[in-house]
Structures are given as structure tokens and as C-alpha cells.
Amino acid sequence: MDLTLSGKYEALQAEVRAFIREHGHKSPKVGGPRRDPDQKTRDWQKLLVEHGYAARTVPREYGGFGAQPDVLEAAVIADAFAEANVSQGLANQGISMLVPTLLEVGTEEQRRAYVGPTIRGDMFWCQGYSEPGSGSDLASVQTRAVLDGDEFVVNGQKIWTSSAHFADMMFLLCRTEPEMPKHAGLSYILLSMKTPGIEVRPLTTMTGRAEFNEVFFTDVRVPASQIVMSRGQGWHVANVTLKYERLYLGDANKMSVRLRKLVDLLQTTEIDGEKLMALPEYRDRLLRIQGEVMAWRAHQLRLRTEQADGVDSGVKRLIVKYGGTMLLWRMSALAVDAVGAAGLPYDPSETDDATAANLDYMFDIGMIIGGGSSNIQKNVIGERGLGLPREPKTQPAAAGGRA
Numbered sequence: 001m002d003l004t005l006s007g008k009y010e011a012l013q014a015e016v017r018a019f020i021r022e023h024g025h026k027s028p029k030v031g032g033p034r035r036d037p038d039q040k041t042r043d044w045q046k047l048l049v050e051h052g053y054a055a056r057t058v059p060r061e062y063g064g065f066g067a068q069p070d071v072l073e074a075a076v077i078a079d080a081f082a083e084a085n086v087s088q089g090l091a092n093q094g095i096s097m098l099v100p101t102l103l104e105v106g107t108e109e110q111r112r113a114y115v116g117p118t119i120r121g122d123m124f125w126c127q128g129y130s131e132p133g134s135g136s137d138l139a140s141v142q143t144r145a146v147l148d149g150d151e152f153v154v155n156g157q158k159i160w161t162s163s164a165h166f167a168d169m170m171f172l173l174c175r176t177e178p179e180m181p182k183h184a185g186l187s188y189i190l191l192s193m194k195t196p197g198i199e200v201r202p203l204t205t206m207t208g209r210a211e212f213n214e215v216f217f218t219d220v221r222v223p224a225s226q227i228v229m230s231r232g233q234g235w236h237v238a239n240v241t242l243k244y245e246r247l248y249l250g251d252a253n254k255m256s257v258r259l260r261k262l263v264d265l266l267q268t269t270e271i272d273g274e275k276l277m278a279l280p281e282y283r284d285r286l287l288r289i290q291g292e293v294m295a296w297r298a299h300q301l302r303l304r305t306e307q308a309d310g311v312d313s314g315v316k317r318l319i320v321k322y323g324g325t326m327l328l329w330r331m332s333a334l335a336v337d338a339v340g341a342a343g344l345p346y347d348p349s350e351t352d353d354a355t356a357a358n359l360d361y362m363f364d365i366g367m368i369i370g371g372g373s374s375n376i377q378k379n380v381i382g383e384r385g386l387g388l389p390r391e392p393k394t395q396p397a398a399a400g401g402r403a
């Protein structure tokens, strides 16, 4: 097999490397803290969009670079950034989940209003899906939106809403047709987090940081035009977003970046005067992980190729969230073992390697649950992907739930 790049891709690689040589010093720290992005991060994002290294295939009329999907181009760009240890830009619920949803099922007005500011990092989104009684069984959400003239009036509560404490906007799954069967009674609405009647209460996770929130709605008025598709079609739209959420959470580029960090850690950390990289038990674990990251990357290229060709990837797509988040967690477990006792005086406000390793480890457990827990993912893979019999009826909804 000849894996050398052809002229077109070699030229792109040279172009990206030249860009990084000229501008790389402006990059925020790779894998930096998961917080409200600072000005440096926002400026970097704009520069990447302008040069087509972020939002490359988003059409120009919506603020993107307008390139045709090209799997190898995407891989060449990602590799050049990873090898230089430079940030590949923002990935979040707006950019990675809402933007592709609007491109797939949004109206022209919604795309023009929201895609540009979101990809440039000027507009941040949160996902209003889960409720205290509706997580895996997502279609049972109870937050109500009642049409009053040309506005919806929203009442109810969401929970585990990541980033709601700094988000500008929310994509909300709510019940608009209570008389309909549960999946047919939902709508998907876009609303500003500054609308009167919204209260955000932070929840602290085991990392020690307040990363998600409870969100309460009391008579929140939203223009009816903010609905995506139409009343009762919210379940369909929510599942379009969930499709992109699973790909986002299991993204192979994120793993390549994490692998690089892990290699650096094992090369610089010592026990009894010996580098961890020289110790067979660490090297063995690292090599297994490296093999899986490479396989995951090849899998992602295959999925992107199929997506560009309009092919339904079926079970190959369904394994991404489960496999990707489990692999990320094993990577952070190796980092925790590597930093050892240095991680014990854990303080989430610090940014040293030992803190970062422990923080990633605890955050990554959350990612195994967020976006649909592993149990549910396995049900989905079994039932939808492999055609196995459905769970007995006595169980709560599985593959019909947060899949």
C-alpha cells in the first residue's frame, strides 16, 4: 500500500505547516481548561475559520470556508496541528452538534442567523435535553411549551446542562403536544439564555468544578419562529443532534491530542531515576492504547468517507460514542497512574500535569454517561446495529431512548 500523499495533499500540508509557523504562537494551550473560552481562544478560532482550518466544509453563505468534504484534507490538517501541538480550534455543543443539525434540518433564516456566529466562537450554546425524570428515556421530557399567539411560553426544568452558566443560547427539547404519544409530542426550540424567566443554578461535579447546571423556566416567552422543523417533530431533530453528539464525544482527533500528551508525560516522568517510558508495564499499556487510537482514526476516516458518499454507516457509526469515551477514559487512567502520588493534593484550580491527569480522569467518567450512557449505547448497538431482540418491556425505554 502506498501511503505517500499526492501533490494536492502535499501542497495543503505545506500550506498548513507554513500557517502554523507564522501564527502558531497565537494558539491557546492544547486541551486547555473546559471553561468559558477567553479572548485568545476566540481570536484563534476566527483565524482558523478564515483560513479554512475550522468549519472548512460549512458553506460560505453561512460564514464557513465552503470547501467540498474531503476526508484526506481533513486528516492532513488535523495531523499538521497535532504534530505541532497547536490547538485545532473550538469543539463544543454549538459547533459540533447544533451547526450540523441546522445545516441538515434548519431553515435558511436559522442557518444565516446562527451558523456564522457559532463557528467563529461568538455564540455559545447549551443542550437542554435531560430532566430530573428523563435521561435515558429522553422522549419522556415534561418541560412544556404552550403556544400563545406567535410565542411559545416555556415552563419546566432541565438538569445536567453543561455550560449553561456561560452559554448565550440553548437548543431545547420540550413538550408542545401533550395529547400526542410521547415521541410525537415534542418540539425543538432555539432560545436565548438571556430571556426573562430563566434561572441557572450551577452543579459541582466530582472534578470539584461547576461544569453543569440546573436550568429552571418560568413563563419564558420564545418567538414561535424559533422552532426547528415543526411542532411534534422535535424527536426527529433531537436525534439528528444526538447523531452528531456521538461523533463529537468519540472524536479520534481528540484522542490523538490526548495520546501525544500521554507520550510526553511518560517521557518526562521518572520513578527511582528511570523514565516511565523505559518501564515495560507503562510502555505496554501505552502501545496498546496507541494501536487503538490509530484504529479509531482509521475508523473515523472510513465514516467520513461514507458520510461524504451519502452512505449510512449503520453499526459502524453506532460504536463511536461507546468505544471512544471508554478509550479516552483508559488514557486518562494511565496518566493518573503515571503522575502517582503527585496527584493526591488535587486542587481543581491548578493547571499542572498531575491535576490535569486527575481532572481528565474524573471528567471522562462523566463522558461515559453524558450523551447517552454506555449501557444505553450497548443496547442501541445490539438492537439497532446488530438486530438483536429488544429488551423485555418491563425495562425503561432503551433504544427508543437517548440513543
Ligand SMILES: Cc1cc2nc3c(=O)[nH]c(=O)nc-3n(C[C@H](O)[C@H](O)[C@H](O)COP(=O)(O)OP(=O)(O)OC[C@H]3O[C@@H](n4cnc5c(N)ncnc54)[C@H](O)[C@@H]3O)c2cc1C
Residues within 6 Å of the ligand: 126, 127, 128, 129, 130, 131, 132, 133, 134, 135, 136, 137, 159, 160, 161, 162, 163, 212, 366, 367, 369, 370, 371, 372, 373, 374, 375, 376, 379, 391, 395, 396, 397, 398, 402
Ligand atoms: C458530564 C455530563 C454532562 C452532561 N451534559 C448534559 C447536557 O449538556 N445536556 C443534557 O441535556 N444532558 C447532559 N447530561 C445528562 C446525560 O445525558 C444523562 O445523565 C444521561 O443521558 C443518563 O441519564 P440519567 O442521568 O437520567 O440516568 P438514568 O437514565 O436514570 O440511568 C441511570 C442508570 O440506569 C441505566 N439505564 C437506564 N435505562 C436503561 C436501560 N433501558 N437499559 C440498561 N441500562 C439502563 C443507565 O445506563 C444508568 O447507568 C450530562 C451528563 C454528564 C454526566
